[in-house]
Amino acid sequence: xxxxxxxxxxxxxxxxxxxxxxxxxxxxxxxxxxxxxxxxxxxxxxxxxxxxxxxxxxxxxxxxxxxxxxxxxxxxxxxxxxxxxxxxxxxxxxxxxxxxxxxxxxxxxxxxxxxxxxxxxxxxxxxxxxxxxxxxxxxxxxxxxxxxxxxxxxxxxxxxxxxxxxxxxxxxxxxxxxxxxxxxxxxxxxxxxxxxxxxxxxxxxxxxxxx
Numbered sequence: 001x002x003x004x005x006x007x008x009x010x011x012x013x014x015x016x017x018x019x020x021x022x023x024x025x026x027x028x029x030x031x032x033x034x035x036x037x038x039x040x041x042x043x044x045x046x047x048x049x050x051x052x053x054x055x056x057x058x059x060x061x062x063x064x065x066x067x068x069x070x071x072x073x074x075x076x077x078x079x080x081x082x083x084x085x086x087x088x089x090x091x092x093x094x095x096x097x098x099x100x101x102x103x104x105x106x107x108x109x110x111x112x113x114x115x116x117x118x119x120x121x122x123x124x125x126x127x128x129x130x131x132x133x134x135x136x137x138x139x140x141x142x143x144x145x146x147x148x149x150x151x152x153x154x155x156x157x158x159x160x161x162x163x164x165x166x167x168x169x170x171x172x173x174x175x176x177x178x179x180x181x182x183x184x185x186x187x188x189x190x191x192x193x194x195x196x197x198x199x200x201x202x203x204x205x206x207x208x209x210x211x
């Protein structure tokens with residue numbers, strides 16, 4: 001009888017573990033940008049390299065297609081040209097059945113329940129120097145100056161490819177991961193809400209580190 005009870009206990013634990021794993025996969029699947037996003041509504045904001053927003057949209061069903069192209073490559077070893085498949089910089093975004101094609105711009109997709117706590121590009125406090133490279137001390141100074149506006153202990157700063165700050169979010173639990181099926185995309189989770197960035201830089205900073 002004792003052995004039967006032990007077996008039943010082990011089976012029960014395994015069942016709970018399998019259920020938990022299945023629920024975790026289901027929750028992750030809701031936020032995956034591979035194929036379709038259905039259920040949560042997302043804002044889609046597009047910025048140029050200097051952090052100026054050029055387009056805003058939103059939708060409940062989003063598809064991302066990475067375009068593969070063939071490139072001619074020369075081999076000095078064989079003195080021949082051959083074709084290789086490579087990832088294009090062009091992505092096709094389908095939002096509720098309507099298409100948007102983007103190349104090179106910074107694209108940010110975030111759950112509509114996840115509102116930025118600060119939008120840097122609105123006050124345009126960041127300026128470039130003669131070489132076009134943004135002054136990082138100016139950026140950090142601005143983030144420090146608005147420290148008290150962040151309600152949670154972890155601060156996420158999203159920046160354009162040239163380093164211009166765009167958005168700041170904060171949360172209690174923040175982590176990031178690379179999307180293998182979405183090259184050039186990074187997925188961040190902020191208190192259980194998803195944020196995807198394409199061709200952008202980001203920093204996750206403990207609020208206590210800010211002056």
